[in-house]
Amino acid sequence: MSIETILVFAEGDESGPSSLTLELVTAARSLAANVETFVAGDGTAMADQLGAHGASKVFSTGSLEGKLIGVHAAAALQAHIEANTPDAVFFGQTADGRDTAARLAVRIDQPVVTNNVGASIEDGNLVVEEPVFGGTQNVFTAFRNDGPALALFRPKSFEAEANGGGAAEVVRADVVDPGTAGAAEVTGRHAEERSGPQLDAAEVVVSGGRGLGQPEAYTMIDELAGLLGAASGASRAIVDAGWVPYAKQVGQTGKVVKPNVYVACGISGATQHLVGMKGSKNIIAINKDPEAPIFGVADLGIVGDVHKVIPALIEALKSR
Amino acid sequence: MKVVVCVKQIPDPALPGELDPSTNYLKRDDKLILDESDSYGVEMALQLVEAAGGGEVSLVSMAPKGEVSGLRTALAMGAEDAVLVSDDALAGSDALGTAKVLATAISAMSPDLVLAGVESSDGYTGTVPEMIAGVLDIPSITFAKQIQVEGSTVKVQRQTEAGYDDVECSMPALVSVTAGVVEPRYPSFKGIMAAKKKPVEELDLAALGIDSGVVGKNGARQETVRVTDAEERQAGEVIEDDGDAHEKIVEFLGELKVV
Ligand SMILES: Cc1cc2nc3c(=O)[nH]c(=O)nc-3n(C[C@H](O)[C@H](O)[C@H](O)COP(=O)(O)OP(=O)(O)OC[C@H]3O[C@@H](n4cnc5c(N)ncnc54)[C@H](O)[C@@H]3O)c2cc1C
Numbered sequence: 164m165s166i167e168t169i170l171v172f173a174e175g176d177e178s179g180p181s182s183l184t185l186e187l188v189t190a191a192r193s194l195a196a197n198v199e200t201f202v203a204g205d206g207t208a209m210a211d212q213l214g215a216h217g218a219s220k221v222f223s224t225g226s227l228e229g230k231l232i233g234v235h236a237a238a239a240l241q242a243h244i245e246a247n248t249p250d251a252v253f254f255g256q257t258a259d260g261r262d263t264a265a266r267l268a269v270r271i272d273q274p275v276v277t278n279n280v281g282a283s284i285e286d287g288n289l290v291v292e293e294p295v296f297g298g299t300q301n302v303f304t305a306f307r308n309d310g311p312a313l314a315l316f317r318p319k320s321f322e323a324e325a326n327g328g329g330a331a332e333v334v335r336a337d338v339v340d341p342g343t344a345g346a347a348e349v350t351g352r353h354a355e356e357r358s359g360p361q362l363d364a365a366e367v368v369v370s371g372g373r374g375l376g377q378p379e380a381y382t383m384i385d386e387l388a389g390l391l392g393a394a395s396g397a398s399r400a401i402v403d404a405g406w407v408p409y410a411k412q413v414g415q416t417g418k419v420v421k422p423n424v425y426v427a428c429g430i431s432g433a434t435q436h437l438v439g440m441k442g443s444k445n446i447i448a449i450n451k452d453p454e455a456p457i458f459g460v461a462d463l464g465i466v467g468d469v470h471k472v473i474p475a476l477i478e479a480l481k482s483r
Numbered sequence: 484m485k486v487v488v489c490v491k492q493i494p495d496p497a498l499p500g501e502l503d504p505s506t507n508y509l510k511r512d513d514k515l516i517l518d519e520s521d522s523y524g525v526e527m528a529l530q531l532v533e534a535a536g537g538g539e540v541s542l543v544s545m546a547p548k549g550e551v552s553g554l555r556t557a558l559a560m561g562a563e564d565a566v567l568v569s570d571d572a573l574a575g576s577d578a579l580g581t582a583k584v585l586a587t588a589i590s591a592m593s594p595d596l597v598l599a600g601v602e603s604s605d606g607y608t609g610t611v612p613e614m615i616a617g618v619l620d621i622p623s624i625t626f627a628k629q630i631q632v633e634g635s636t637v638k639v640q641r642q643t644e645a646g647y648d649d650v651e652c653s654m655p656a657l658v659s660v661t662a663g664v665v666e667p668r669y670p671s672f673k674g675i676m677a678a679k680k681k682p683v684e685e686l687d688l689a690a691l692g693i694d695s696g697v698v699g700k701n702g703a704r705q706e707t708v709r710v711t712d713a714e715e716r717q718a719g720e721v722i723e724d725d726g727d728a729h730e731k732i733v734e735f736l737g738e739l740k741v742v
Pocket residue numbers: 371372373374375376397398399400401412413414415416417418428429430431432433434435436439449450451452455467468469470519520602603604607
């Protein structure tokens with residue numbers, strides 16, 4: 164078996180494809196001669212950028228608004244795969260990516276390999292790389308199935324890079340009714356207020372954890388972030404506790420960030436947090452416990468109390 | 484209302500994980516415990532049954548060597564009974580194989596609602612619940628932060644990037660529960676004692692009528708070709724704050740041209 168066509172499950176909105184989607188198209192381009200994309204929704208607005216990153220086609224189902232995407236996307240993908248036989252399908256490790264890949268795996272009875280950060284071709288086979296145990300080891304997995312290789316990738320595993328291609332050709336994909344399994348309907352959407360730079364695109368990220376002691380102390384994090392032109396983030400502990408919204412969570416089940424500077428305040432450095440920020444160029448950690456694992460990855464570690472160090476830092480930055 | 488909760492029993496995440504060098508499977512030699520990710524589903528199920536004024540919470544788990552420690556914890560929280568699938572042929576199963584086994588066991592339990600965690604703590608593919616729904620061919624809602632049952636409809640607040648969506652569907656359905664959204668109750672002493680006598684039905688593949696070829700290593704159709712050590716990030720300078728550590732930070736940020 165060799166890999167000739169890779170189909171990328173593309174996500175995005177009116178403004179175009181997501182950065183993760185463009186990362187996957189770029190990666191696919193280096194592995195296969197032909198890269199095509201599939202949009203569970205209206206892919207017209209994505210055609211320019213997908214093409215510029217190397218995709219030849221955008222298969223588009225048209226709007227699925229009001230539906231929970233996974234089941235519907237999987238039904239349409241199955242029909243597409245049976246007709247077009249791509250060698251591999253790449254998904255982002257997102258909510259819709261996971262739902263779709265899982266439903267598709269059942270429909271076509273093929274395995275999925277998740278949480279990957281790398282891919283290569285070895286002896287004509289797709290081999291994917293997944294970090295385990297908080298990124299201390301990498302597991303390389305080869306597909307041994309007789310259908311398309313279904314692989315999910317974590318954000319920021321590859322660098323998105325345009326190669327100057329023209330707009331991808333938009334092709335209508337058939338919608339397939341999944342029956343009662345597709346019954347879930349979205350009846351309302353609620354968005355939380357957001358301000359400042361986006362967490363996963365910011366050059367500097369300041370995150371707070373349970374060491375802040377109380378929810379009010381998070382205002383220090385926001386203030387410090389403001390002074391540094393940074394985005395503010397959080398450990399899961401304080402998201403679970405309801406101090407800050409989930410959108411701020413960094414880690415395995417939150418965002419993957421790779422800023423120039425990551426400042427961890429009162430965060431212990433659990434493996435699930437580390438996998439989301441270990442790729443940062445520079446890491447500063449403030450923690451009162453000298454044994455905290457976060458110091459193991461920090462370029463500058465301060466053993467101290469966040470309630471002393473951060474206010475002093477804020478004052479020092481203000482007086483500059 | 485009958486709710487079935489999928490609970491995974493995993494090696495204690497506090498202990499360092501290790502792959503068996505001969506098989507590259509996660510080592511599961513020590514006693515397994517209830518995955519914290521599933522304690523939220525158990526709590527959610529108990530609350531739903533209480534709100535409905537009656538019903539039953541049953542558990543289902545697939546684990547090696549007849550392991551029940553984690554199931555006993557969930558039974559002590561208040562679940563009625565459990566089904567455990569255990570069979571040597573299951574070693575090395577992938578997510579799809581696991582889902583086929585669990586779905587077959589669940590199907591025989593005829594639930595109105597199936598709950599699972601969004602992702603487990605050890606394998607965290609986050610695909611098993613949606614695959615179970617796929618095998619059962621029922622609707623599903625993932626990433627629930629709140630669940631309400633009204634008649635034969637389940638209404639969910641589904642966590643999203645931006646906030647949350649209201650999503651609903653008819654039952655039977657499967658819902659996966661986000662970690663941390665409810666406070667799992669601590670088993671009482673009475674609960675722990677009672678759990679010891681609650682029924683746990685152990686089934687093997689033959690009892691479920693599943694061909695061993697579709698599960699385990701052969702069913703997985705994916706192979707670990709190698710495991711490498713990741714490049715370790717070097718720890719840098721660590722200093723004790725004597726009241727002027729902030730200056731050190733400003734200096735460092737200056738070197739990086741952030742200030
Ligand atoms: C399946 C799964 C997925 C997960 N996903 C994520 C994820 O995406 N992101 C994530 O972050 N976590 C995740 N976790 C949780 C993770 O395991 C940790 O529980 C969490 O990261 C801990 O958050 P924390 O560091 O804020 O809290 P703690 O671990 O409680 O650490 C608090 C730290 O603050 C320090 N401290 C206390 N007081 C002070 C003070 N006054 N000044 C300075 N330091 C102080 C303490 O020394 C300690 O090191 C996940 C867990 C599981 C099981």
